[in-house]
Amino acid sequence: MSNVPLLKVLIVEDEDSKICEWVDAIKYHNVDSVRHGYVLEYEFAKTVDVAIQLLTTHRFDAAVVDLRLQSEPGSAINNSDGNSVVHHLISVQPMGVAVYTGQSVDADVSGYESTQVKIMDKGDGLEQIFDWLKSNLEVFIRLRAVKATYNRESAKIFYKSIWPRWQNWTASTSADLTEVVARHMIAHVHDALLAAGGDITHPEETYFIPPMKPRLDTGDLVVYEDREWIVVSPRCDLANQGKVKTILIAACEEISSKWDELHSSGSNGAKDKIKKLVQHDGSLKQHFLLPMRDLESKKKGPWLVQFDDIVALKADVALEILLPNRFASLTPMFVPSLVERFGGYFSRIGTPGFSSI
Template identity: 30%
Template sequence: MFVEDVKQNFVLLEDELKEKFGDNFHLQQATSIEHCFRILDQYRFDCVFVDLRLPETDKGKANAENGNRLIKEVVSNFGVPIAILSGNVAEADEELTSNNIIKAFDKGEQDTYKLAVDWIISQKKMIDIIRDVKIKLSSSFSKVFHTRIWPHWEDISRVSEKGDYDLVLPLVRQIAGHTVEQITYENELWHPYENYIIPSFVNDRSHTGDIFSFDQVYHVVLTPQCDMATGKASSVLLAKCTQKSDEWTGYIAKLKDEDQSKQAKGVKGLKGLLNQKEPAQHYLPPLPNSDEPLVVEFKQLITIEYEKLIEQLDKRIATVAPSFLANLTQRFGSYVSRTGQPNIKTEELNKA
């Protein structure tokens, strides 16, 4: 879709798309903010081209504030690449243009429409994946609703009839949770990057599993979230994370070897580490843009006052995803709650 109130500019983009794709594309024009959202209610698009100075309605006055607001809403609600085509790119919100999914092009420059189309083409892999993800989510949603929600609909709706109770949010949570279970059941293998949420969902406070970088040394929060949220924890417990692991490096080398037997040993070795064989350590896969794992050291703990930690949220680089957080906290609990026994003088066993 091209959100543009000048027909001539729409034709210029359409001509450039024809040059690249022939007739294998569909370009929809919206001439105002209102018109754009009417179209988005009916259709789904792989990408959006947007002029900055747009009218609210077809008879309204065009301004850049409207264009910036539209871009924010489209990114937030539809998650597609956006190419800004404007003669006033300086009016684009800096927060938007710093986003990798958005790029601004100056109409006053030569080959602007060609450059914009080329950039969209460069995002093809992401566009294809986004489309497949949406198809998968839609299919999984249908399965969950049909098998787990619809059979109990009378009971569910009866609850809402007893009082002023909005069912939308509870059903969203339930369907989202069941959808994850459904997808996991269909394919139990997870990508290493699924271990992390980047950036964290929680912007204004810390959360269990938050990973901070203090003086280039990583630490992960282990204090229960409920204690931090209710103010019961005045101090927060964190475990140091080391990144150097000779075992990991050795297994990765085997994994890259052309010898299939060595590859198998590499796979087995890495699974062994990620399945947590050492009680005092917990392996997490490498963070994005890193080759080294994060090894949580349960023996190396520090505490920081909660309020001081909140002041350092800019040093938070990631959060351990919920599906992997439970194992981390359970293993830490097992480590600190383990009990030993008195040492037995084994030489005496010979006299028994």
């Protein structure tokens, strides 16, 4: 039993009969937890307020929410307040979320802002919930480990650096420094984890998918005229709309066929060629970008950015055309390398040729 993963789930349900069904089903599940692959631990909430209170005092791996909830315990008036619980969930905690309801049409899907919110019909029974939890078990376990890792590293940094440095600032100002301290701590944790991993990253760390900033930014990957491009205009120009008249994008040559062929080979020669590709294929006019998977798990890339294939678009046109066609953006850790190589390519002067005489 001790080796079976434990999932903690918040169940938002107001009907006593349904709660009894849940309790019986969970007991039956946990009796044979080894076969099922996980043990289920749970808390119930009958109202929105109780659900929010539990979220502030507990850490859950997932939540299952009924849409029809009593406005307060004992109330006979039902509504669709479960939507507000889901909206709150996805705004405050990274976790699995399922809407389990007999009124699927009332699920405010557009407001969830996440395709990962699963909507299930009560008529199909509780088994689908257990199956959904098992299918996402690895994600939930990894997410819990991420939280534990962050807490461990932030604790080290807090006592060693953050507290000694910030206690004077917080004592000398009435300003709210919450976000400032949060950014500072996250920056420390990021570098600590990177150093602990030997400065080696996973390809997924290369990109924000979808892009996080609402504006166009250096390192944004876009589709333009049926080709893939990357924005290479300086960040300081893009940060202030109207500052520049043109925005530069560089063509991205996809090399997935060559990449896959080399990886499938496994020979020493193929490994050497892969290393050369990662080092921009030995060319100053190119910049290598790692492969990715989009939100639908479709493979994209890798690419070689072509610094000799640049398009300058009028700024107003670029903002109108490129913004809605962004599909990823380089994370801050990888933008400097792109900019440095792009600047180096265009700043090269060269020397005159020499006569053979």
